[in-house]
Amino acid sequence: MKSVQTKSRKPSSLTAQFAGLLCLASLAGVVLFFLLRTGGDTLIRSYFYHSNFQQRYVEHKIESLQQYVIENDLTAQDADGLNQWVRKTPLTLMAVYRDNILLYASSAPEQAVAGESEAETPYYDWVSYYTVTFADGEAEVVLYTGSTYLWFTYLTIVSLLLSFLFFLAIITVKSRGLVRYIGQLSDQIQAMEGGDLDQAILIQGNNELSRLAQGLDAMRQSFKEQTEREKAIFRANQTMITQMSHDLRTPLTALQIYTDILRYRKFADRGQSDEYLNKIDTKVAQIKQLSENIFEYSLVSGVQQIDLEPPRPVRDVFHDTLSEMVAYLDQHGFTFALDLDWPHRQIAVYPQYIKRLMDNVISNITKYAQPAVPVRIGVKDEGETVCLSFANAIRPDSSQQDSNRIGLSNMRAMMGRMEGELQVCSEDGTFSVTLCFPARC
Secondary structure (H helix, E strand, O other), X not given: OOOOOOOOOOOOOHHHHHHHXXXXXXXXXXXXXXXXXXXXXXXXXXXXXXXXXXXXXXXXXXXXXXXXXXXXXXXXXXXXXXHHHHHHOOOEEEEEEEOOEEEEEOOOHHHOOOOOOOOEOOOOOOOOOEEEEEOOEEEEEEXXXXXXXXXXXXXXXXXXXXXXXXHHHHHHHHHHHHHHHHHHHHHHHHHHHOOXXXXXXXXXXXOHHHHHHHHHHHHHHHHHHHXXXXXXXXXXXXXXXXXXXXXXXXXXXXXXXXXHHHHOOOOOOHHXXXXXXXXXXXXXXXXXXXXXXXXXXXXHOOOOOOOOOOOEEHHHXXXXXXXXXXXXXXXXXXXXXXEOOOOOOEEOOOHHHHHHHHHHHHHHHHHHEOOOOOEEEEEEEOOOEEEEEEEEEXXXXXXXXXXXXXXXXXXXXXXXXXXXXXXXXXXXXXXXXXXXXXXXX
């Protein structure tokens, strides 16, 4: 599981994203409301226009009024009784006429009382008059109803409700991805807590959560590297302990044998006694060397951080050290074949490690190399690396030398901490060690 970001974007906040989502959802809800309201209004008006809904509704109300008048024995001038019926019928205005004289008007019942005004009202053809029988005779009734208004009110309510549900749906759908991402992060964090450091943390988006995921993934990688490093150190220590236990057993066994010979005086003369003492000194020196190797290994494999010096030309780094090494080995009878065409490259090293590396090379040459065959020392530019190599012919009796190879382990560790690499090769009677350093420029 990987997250690849093709280019860097300016970080955004969840607050801004959520605010944008609210604005988008609100705009969508408003648009949907106007579409529903406008479309519904058109449909309702078309229905009313092409049907006799309004007439049937008014006729139904007239029948209700006639029944009410009969039950309450109302006259055409009984304003109180008629007012009660009007109040029970919302959105309705009523007027009662007899002989074109207004007897009652629900909008102003106190002003339309028979006998107070006998002015005739004009007769309108477009107004529907319905005859209702009152206790004092028939009269013409006109009803003005707002029944269609209820339909538009219901349309508005339904439009608002659907628009709000649409608004919530957008918020829910858009937020579901964020909630799912949080759930994935939670699962991956639990997996990391359980020790699974191979599962990458999903990095999605460009907000606080994605930056948190980046931090968690960096922490996971750091833990993984630290765990692998600790495992490698543990394995190396186990290998070193096993090798050193074997290498120490041999001189200690011989030392015990020689001391027993001296203790029980199982020697022929003083000369043989001195010979055994010399062998004891040799074994003691060997054990001392082994202990120094262990100490050297503990220094190199420790967790102490080192600071590489600023990059310098390759020749400046190795010239003096190689000169000292060649002079020392020359005194011990070794010859050399030098191929030191120094490249114009720079490397960054830790000076103390360079001295230790050369000491290990000198130790290997003096122990295992044939003095009669020249030791080849060369330097080569490999492009991204600069390599310094040492090659020597293996001495025939080198197999009899006690070797724990811890020196090579120390060299490999030192090169690794300087971001370099140690290459070792042994074939056709030749042993070579190559130090490869990353070129800085």
